[in-house]
Amino acid sequence: MDIAHSAQKPSPGEPPVVSVQDVSITYRTTFEKVPTLKSAIVRLGRGERAVHVVEALKGVSFDVTRGSSVGIIGANGAGKSTLMRAIAGVLPPSSGRVEVRGRISALLALGVGFNSALTGRENVILGGLASGLSRKEVVARAEEVAAFAEIGEFIDVPVRTYSSGMYQRLAFSVSVHMDPDILLIDEALSAGDASFKVKANAKMAELMKSARAMFLVSHSLNAVREMCDDALWIHKGKLMMHDTPDACIKAYTKFLEVGENAFTLEDL
Helix, strand or coil: CCCCCCCCCCCCCCCCCEEEEEEEEEEEECCCCCCCHHHHHHHHHHCCCCCEEEEEEEEEEEEECCCCEEEEECCCCCCHHHHHHHHHCCCCCCEEEEEECCCEEEECCCCCCCCCCCEHHHHHHHHHHHCCCCHHHHHHHHHHHHHHHCCHHHHHCEHHHCCHHHHHHHHHHHHHCCCCCEEEEECHHHCCCHHHHHHHHHHHHHHHHCCCEEEEECCCHHHHHHHCCEEEEEECCEEEEEECHHHHHHHHHHHHHHCCCCCCHHHC
């Protein structure tokens, strides 16, 4: 199903729904790749701790207009999920700013935000309330969410008993049934069998027809090509390219073939 061309396009002069301006995110951890007994003794004697600085994002800037479906590609550790968390407001930038216009529903990882001790229904209600819906609205929507996720009577069982597929299908269903203006999905479409993926694609198309924006992080380049009309390629925290899916995929795959040292964008 071609989702990329199903959304309404913005009016001239309309501000972007998401604007990321010179965003950098830096982590400071005490992780050490190859600790040695000598280095540990030296630090202990000095009262020091080894600090490792990770620059997850480095000066990333881009705008996304209403109706866009944006694919985000790059290797593991490139900063894709960090960027999604920044857009969702979960992770504040170390510098720069993120501006979002609209209600966000984020499926950032397997069941993020779920309480494993609560039932699926209770998690649906909590997820809806967190999205700004009334309790009456989310209670009425619980059966629809359960039916879409194909978990049947397990909706009233603690989610800690779910299989990974059930867990992820419910998380996806909650995200797409809460009337989001902006939907963030991090590898969510790997959930379920072929029939569920078809249903998930149809739901995404329905959302895009309502002029909402979508971000999709995926290692499946075909999924990005089929579902998106815009793309970002990120490498080691830097935005390498913001272009059409075909252009970004072409550049990224060439990069993978020739290696980082031999690659320049001018070679395309």
